[in-house]
Amino acid sequence: MQNAAFKQYKVHSASAAILVLGDKLAYKNAENIYSGMLSLGIMDKLEYDSTIQGINNLYESGGEEFQRTEAIRNASLSAMMFMLIAKDEGWDTCPMIGFDPEEVRRIFNIPEK
Numbered sequence: 714m715q716n717a718a719f720k721q722y723k724v725h726s727a728s729a730a731i732l733v734l735g736d737k738l739a740y741k742n743a744e745n746i747y748s749g750m751l752s753l754g755i756m757d758k759l760e761y762d763s764t765i766q767g768i769n770n771l772y773e774s775g776g777e778e779f780q781r782t783e784a785i786r787n788a789s790l791s792a793m794m795f796m797l798i799a800k801d802e803g804w805d806t807c808p809m810i811g812f813d814p815e816e817v818r819r820i821f822n823i824p825e826k
Contacts, residue, residue: 717816723809732817733792735784738826740772 718724743765751761772780796806817823 714817714820717820718809718812721809721811723807731795732821733788733795734823735781735786735788736826737777737780737784739784739787740768740780743768 714730715721715724718730724730747756747761747764750756751758756764772783775783792808796808799806
């Protein structure tokens, strides 16, 4: 992994390196994500169906660029929350850039989506 990060020292010296990935097709899981709200009565069936349809319409009409941008946004927010929670637990973290994305994809067998 250190080679894929251009031999950065912090990758070698870190207790852990965590990859945060986005999924360009995550919207296709909206039914599963929102089903709990439906079963708990937080949403009624009409609102649930409307929400799912709205999500699908938005992501499909936005195309690949929108899906990619949203995947980056969601992954970034998740990483930020992880880092804030880690800090609250007394752990220091830092985001990093400077790696070969194709090599990281190969090492971890990360799908294109």
